[in-house]
Amino acid sequence: xxxxxxxxxxxxxxxxxxxxxxxxxxxxxxxxxxxxxxxxxxxxxxxxxxxxxxxxxxxxxxxxxxxxxxxxxxxx
Amino acid sequence: xxxxxxxxxxxxxxxxxxxxxxxxxxxxxxxxxxxxxxxxxxxxxxxxxxxxxxxxxxxxxxxxxxxxxxxxxxxxxxxxxxxxxxxxxxxxxxxxxxxxxxxxxxxxxxxxxxxxxxxxxxxxxxxxxxxxxxxxxxxxxxxxxxxxxxxxxxxxxxxxxxxxxxxxxxxxxxxxxxxxxxxxxxxxxxxxxxxxxxxxxxxxxxxxxxxxxxxxxxxxxxxxxxxxxxxxxxxxxxxxxxxxxxxxxxxxxxxxxxxxxxxxxxxxxxxxxxxxxxxxxxxxxxxxxxxxxxxxxxxxxxxxxxxxxxxxxxxxxxxxxxxxxxxxxxxxxxxxxxxxxxxxxxxxxxxxxxxxxxxxxxxxxxxxxxxxxxxxxxxxxxxxxxxxxxxxxxxxxxxxxxxxxxxxxxxxxxxxxxxxxxxxxxxxxxxxxxxxxxxxxxxxxxxxxxxxxxxxxxxxxxxxxxxxxxxxxxxxxxxxxxxxxxxxxxxxxxxxxxxxxxxxxxxxxxxxxxxxxxxxxxxxxxxxxxxxxxxxxxxxxxxxxxxxxxxxxxxxxxxxxxxxxxxxxxxxxxxxxxxxxxxxxxxxxxxxxxxxxxxxxxxxxxxxxxxxxxxxxxxxxxxxxxxxxxxxxxxxxxxxxxxxxxxxxxxxxxxxxxxxxxxxxxxxxxxxxxxxxxxxxxxxxxxxxxxxxxxxxxxxxxxxxxxxxxxxxxxxxxxxxxxxxxxxxxxxxxxxxxxxxxxxxxxxxxxxxxxxxxxxxxxxxxxxxxxxxxxxxxxxxxxxxxxxxxxxxxxxxxxxxxxxxxxxxxxxxxxxx
Numbered sequence: 094x095x096x097x098x099x100x101x102x103x104x105x106x107x108x109x110x111x112x113x114x115x116x117x118x119x120x121x122x123x124x125x126x127x128x129x130x131x132x133x134x135x136x137x138x139x140x141x142x143x144x145x146x147x148x149x150x151x152x153x154x155x156x157x158x159x160x161x162x163x164x165x166x167x168x169x
Numbered sequence: 170x171x172x173x174x175x176x177x178x179x180x181x182x183x184x185x186x187x188x189x190x191x192x193x194x195x196x197x198x199x200x201x202x203x204x205x206x207x208x209x210x211x212x213x214x215x216x217x218x219x220x221x222x223x224x225x226x227x228x229x230x231x232x233x234x235x236x237x238x239x240x241x242x243x244x245x246x247x248x249x250x251x252x253x254x255x256x257x258x259x260x261x262x263x264x265x266x267x268x269x270x271x272x273x274x275x276x277x278x279x280x281x282x283x284x285x286x287x288x289x290x291x292x293x294x295x296x297x298x299x300x301x302x303x304x305x306x307x308x309x310x311x312x313x314x315x316x317x318x319x320x321x322x323x324x325x326x327x328x329x330x331x332x333x334x335x336x337x338x339x340x341x342x343x344x345x346x347x348x349x350x351x352x353x354x355x356x357x358x359x360x361x362x363x364x365x366x367x368x369x370x371x372x373x374x375x376x377x378x379x380x381x382x383x384x385x386x387x388x389x390x391x392x393x394x395x396x397x398x399x400x401x402x403x404x405x406x407x408x409x410x411x412x413x414x415x416x417x418x419x420x421x422x423x424x425x426x427x428x429x430x431x432x433x434x435x436x437x438x439x440x441x442x443x444x445x446x447x448x449x450x451x452x453x454x455x456x457x458x459x460x461x462x463x464x465x466x467x468x469x470x471x472x473x474x475x476x477x478x479x480x481x482x483x484x485x486x487x488x489x490x491x492x493x494x495x496x497x498x499x500x501x502x503x504x505x506x507x508x509x510x511x512x513x514x515x516x517x518x519x520x521x522x523x524x525x526x527x528x529x530x531x532x533x534x535x536x537x538x539x540x541x542x543x544x545x546x547x548x549x550x551x552x553x554x555x556x557x558x559x560x561x562x563x564x565x566x567x568x569x570x571x572x573x574x575x576x577x578x579x580x581x582x583x584x585x586x587x588x589x590x591x592x593x594x595x596x597x598x599x600x601x602x603x604x605x606x607x608x609x610x611x612x613x614x615x616x617x618x619x620x621x622x623x624x625x626x627x628x629x630x631x632x633x634x635x636x637x638x639x640x641x642x643x644x645x646x647x648x649x650x651x652x653x654x655x656x657x658x659x660x661x662x663x664x665x666x667x668x669x670x671x672x673x674x675x676x677x678x679x680x681x682x683x684x685x686x687x688x689x690x691x692x693x694x695x696x697x698x699x700x701x702x703x704x705x706x707x708x709x710x711x712x713x714x715x716x717x718x719x720x721x722x723x724x725x726x727x728x729x730x731x732x733x734x735x736x737x738x739x740x741x742x743x744x745x746x747x748x749x750x751x752x753x754x755x756x757x758x759x760x761x762x763x764x765x766x767x768x769x770x771x772x773x774x775x776x777x778x779x780x781x782x783x784x785x786x787x788x789x790x791x792x793x794x795x796x797x798x799x800x801x802x803x804x805x806x807x808x809x810x811x812x813x814x815x816x817x818x819x820x821x822x823x824x825x826x827x828x829x830x831x832x833x834x835x836x837x838x839x840x841x842x843x844x845x846x847x848x849x850x851x852x853x854x855x856x857x858x859x860x861x862x863x864x865x866x867x868x869x870x871x872x873x874x875x876x877x878x879x880x881x882x883x884x885x886x887x888x889x890x891x892x893x894x895x896x897x898x899x900x901x902x903x904x905x906x907x908x909x910x911x912x913x914x915x916x917x918x919x920x921x922x923x924x925x926x927x928x929x930x931x932x933x934x935x936x937x938x939x940x941x942x943x944x945x946x947x948x949x950x951x952x953x954x955x956x957x958x959x960x961x962x963x964x965x966x967x968x969x970x971x972x973x974x975x976x977x978x979x980x981x982x983x984x985x986x
Contacts, residue, residue: 094901095899096816096898152831155836
């Protein structure tokens, strides 16, 4: 069902975003704690990176239909 | 960029080109400037050569016409050049040559003909004379046979006269051959014709020979022949007549002359006897009577002889004239007769002359004797007179008077006798003296007479000899001619044999040809007849078969009608069955189970297929139902409607997303739009969509309206107009809707197809319309009308079905782009 695709994609996005956000946050915290003397910026950096990645992924996923992939052969 | 490059390249090229011509011209100029004299020299030399060549050609062509003709033939436009330079080529020379050529053979022909004519004339004369020589006895039969032979010979000669013409030019060959053939058929040719024809015809035109018909020639020849024959007959008759008459008269004359001769001799003898014989006086008177009788006889005979002679001479003269006349006629066949007649004449003349000379000699003798007798008589008379003068009393018959005479008388007598003796002595002396003179004179006279006689005799003999010599010559000539004729005949016979062989060959060939031709004609005619016969036969057969066929066909038609009725009934039953199964299918299509959105149509389709096992259209339609529908089933309208309603909100939410706008931000915006935008739940779609109507929200509202009103097709069409993400979202729904539509579209047409077989075209037309109409809730009335369609309109309906299905799909496909 094509109408369910979008829902599925959105689910994936959210999951992915959550994961990445969490991972980024975690990594940020870790790095902040470990290497960056408990500055906030790695946390925000990490979470931001994670969020950004999630955003990018989500966008890519949602766009994927409209993009030509390397494996596809396109006739000119 | 490419264009810019090209432009730059062009510009550079143009520049280069502009520069290059200049340089090349300069180069050329330099080139030419440097070596102008050489080029001009070459050019001038070439021009000179060409012009000299052309001039020489023209001059030579002027001189030699053959060369000109050859050049004109070989070089295409040289004739124009020549006509300009020299005037039209002289073509008069050729016709003249041809004329001379044409004139030559006729002249040659003429010469040949003339030579042949001369030859033939000579040969004819010889042929005519040699038969004459042969027939010197002058019998008609040999003459005629020889005539015939001569005719044949002359026929052969005439043939020969034509033969040299055969190898001559072709235009006369046929004529000559024809002539030959004519003469072969016609055996009455004589040389006269061969002679006459070239004489009468002009030397150039041999054609009149061709034109003379055979019958005319034959008639002419026959006529001439006849004339000759007539003349010959007449001449021979006249000759014979005159010969006979002259012979008769001559014989008569000869007889008369002989008789005269006899009479003369007799008379002379008698006279001699009377003179010399001493017979008694009684017998003397008898003697004298006899003598007188003899004299009378002689005179009579002489007269007769003279008359006879005259007559004979007359007849001979006439014969001579006739002979001369016939000689003057100058006809060949007459000559022998003439010759014979001449000979006869000559002989007769000779005999006559002989007899006449005999008679003349006898006459002269008789004259002498008569003179002598006269002298004697005179002397006697004288003596008598003397005696009587002396002695008048004494009778004449003094011999018997010895007793009666007196002495005086006796003395007187003696004296008288003495005196007479003296006188006689004196006369004798005188005579003796004049003897010599008399003898001389007599001799002279005799000589003269002898000479005359000699001359006469010589003349006559000369004439006779001349005549004989001439006759001999003519005889010899005739013999020679005969010999030549025989030789000629053998040669001619040989040639005739050769000719006959040739003619036989030609005839054989002709016979073959004619036979072949005739056979061909015959076979073609036969073939024609046969084909006609066969044609007629065939026609008859065809007509009969046609009639039979028509009758049979009618019978068959009737049988078929009956069968078709049966078949139609069967069909109707089957159609009904099919209809029932389709109805079942339709019902299945309509209704849905509670748990499954779709029901597989397989069983129903199976039922339809079973019931339409012999109906190809329905079979096709049943098989044409998509696999999906069979296995999985189709969505009913209600389910589709529900689904659409659930879809609608999602579609609204992704209304702004398409290929270009598909970032997350766009998604957020589209969500926002969907939240903030309000449109009608359902809106009636316009009949024509405009650009504003292509807005997704509007389309969705139109589609809802359509769905609510049961127009799935239109709803699908409207949904088809969605683009972008919205389209992706509703894609599945659209597919399902299409499937449902397809399945649903086929079933009414399947139903249409299997109705009872009624031949009602109007109902079928109506039904067509009902098929094409947009899906509306069916009414029972329609169903009945639908049932009335015929089996025979399957084709039309199937066409419509396929057309509509394809139209729908193509519309969908085009809209997808």
